[in-house]
Amino acid sequence: MSLYGAEFLRTLKKRFGPDADVNFHPHGYLLLANEEGAPLLEDNNKLQRELGAVNVLLTKEKLKERFPYMDVSDVALGCLGLEKEGWFDPWSLLTLLKNGAKQLGAQYVTGEAVDFLFEEKSSIMVQGVDQGTYEGTNTLVVKLPNEDKCREIKFALCIIAAGCESAEVAKLARIGIGPGMLSIPLPIEKRKRYVYSFNCQGNPPSINTPMVIDHSGAYFRRDGLGGSFIAGRSPDPENEPPTDNMDVDYSYFDETVWPLIAKRVPAFNAVKVTGAWSGFYEYNTFDMNGIIGPHPYFLNMYIASGFSGHGIQQAPAVGRAVAELILDGRFQTIDLTRLGFDRLIVDKPMYEVGII
Template sequence: MLSFYHYYPSTLQMLRTQVSLLRRAGPGVSVLRRLASASPCAWPRSCDVLVVGGGAVGSSSAYHLKQRAGRDLSVVVLEQDPTYERASTVLSLSNIRQQFSVAENTLLSMYGVTFLRRASELLAVEGQDPPDVSFFPRGYLFVATPEGLHQMEENYKQQTSLGAEVAWLWPEQLRQWYPWLTFGENIAAGVVGTNNEGWFDPWSLLLGMRRKAESLGAVYLPAKLTGLEYQQESNEGHRATTDGDQTTTTPTRSLTTAQMRLRNGEEREISFSKLVVAAGAWSGEVGRLAGLGTGEGILASPIPVEPRKRFVYTAHAPEGPWEGCPVYNDYTGMYFRPDSSNPQHFFCARSPLEEEEPDASDLSVDHSFFDTHIWPLMVERCPAFGNLKVKSSWAGYYDYNTLDQNLILGFHPVYTNMCIATGLSGHGIQQSPAVGRAVMECVVDGRSHSINLDRFGFGRILTRQPLKEKMVM
């Protein structure tokens, strides 16, 4: 991985100078190396909006904020991993689907695919090639057991009512559409996306959103958040019913200043008007810097997001159903899809059960997990996978919402200028365009309105009332 420090433009002239320098580097130099060659300029001491996290959700937030408000709103993005080496965005399989049990998730991903189809236009920057996100609309195929048939039917009815293009397949139709699929009485039906589902290039989307945000004036800082300061707003405070049906009142506060540490150990700080928490798997840590989870009353409730490690394996299967294969999702939780850039190769994965959760302290891969929990299921569904060989593997993090594996979106009830956007639990890359737009609407208009996301607010965290997504992979 390249050692990448992006130094940000403070003026349009500086941006033009950087572009000129990057062009001289020649086409053989990677995007990251070109960015690393740019010259540093003055460190901003204040901004209107500070976004913590420069991955897909943070960069989408920065893009939508600058696209809406332009130069009248200063946006700074803080990214502790400027190489994106451990970023969930680039370690994702970058699949996108409309099949969810929670209506808001379907709507979020429907906007996501609309954004992907227009990315080359929306993210175009003058003088540079438009991003190519390489969207492959191959569909998602979910299958259900007789016990899960009713839930699948309810999901299907809701998805079609929202405009999702999905098809119901009985076993006879499954055999016609996917002759390589082997199943007995344990598969009762399936649903496949006939349009607007598939996969795409996460790098191109991330760098496209970041580059566009920067061209509009957003500033990216390569540093780690280490502290937050606040001032009390009101003695009357916010009343809320917390877990256990206890009503508590906590004085409202406003976050004012962020402390951060550069990679060379230097300490800096920046003041801001609004804070956006888009730190993915590390959002719980950001919350703790503000005392969430360590205080009293409402402040006793943390941002319930933690890193959960997930493995992905690349396998060569010369007899596998590479041509025309969708993202296949088994009722057991195993899933696979073709590697569209590498014939006869497949990406394979399965989310572990709670008791199988691996240690998330590093990104090492457990290869025995494939042998015992994935491969046997793949062979059961498609015998052609019997002679596959694993060629490579990697691990990445889910920003796992321990309450209900769903997005947390909106302002905190005590820290009234802290907008939280995290906890997507594996859906972050596909829903990042819509979540970034929702963040923009919260910051500028006070609430998300293009899609009503009120049910994803922090209130359910306080009352411990989960909004369960039944189709988590």
């Protein structure tokens, strides 16, 4: 899926015109493993190469040679992406996609989905629900900004793609609170993550510094060319921050993130924090992977959510796959059957081990 996303970005101008730009920085990711994590890194490297990724394993000596500004004394192995890896501006991509869809006739309505209206369809029988009758929906109730009254939107098909709110929206459609098949909830929760930006006061790492993902879970990458960087680390599960606000915890940088990145890059011992923000991962507590495809109960409802912090790189593939399901009735370009809702029913998780 990520390879498809990379190809999508590479051919952006063909799709969206000569001015299309998402500010792609092709400097790759560098994943660092300690002794314990090295076998997994090797396995991942092998699998990714088999699938067409271009990355290379680097021993401690090679790492020292290539990244002299890093202290790799506690690193056993690194894996560096040489092609099809980097970072870009997701807002620009969203804008391009939105404008492209508008040009093709899509209409956007900004509003909050607050309910679905249901109707019994006596001509349809479904297995897996107590009473055997099918109550379907083709009406969404939406609250528009600056309007007291709600409005109804009739739909032929509905895709639940509400990020970290997807489980709540699914509940409006009785997913997780209904009988039989509807009793299985969408296992998606909000998880707050902080990103900190800082200036390196000393001699910053070189211009072609990759995005570095340390074996401690901390990560950093350059942000522009003037010695600015961003960094972060997912909190330990027992210390998940509250999700009822978007407040940033600056002490988490001082006490947790900074010591880890300054150990890796000694020049980061002198930094000045210039800003920070928080966002919510749409965290799939079942197996930390996207849930993509039709809901087994509804005849007209699809799900595309739960990407657990790696949804941007997968977004073009998800869009393509869901479009194919709807237009062609099956996956054509990339078979995402294994990421369907059914794996929740048969209890077959597809764990993502590389989550940052």
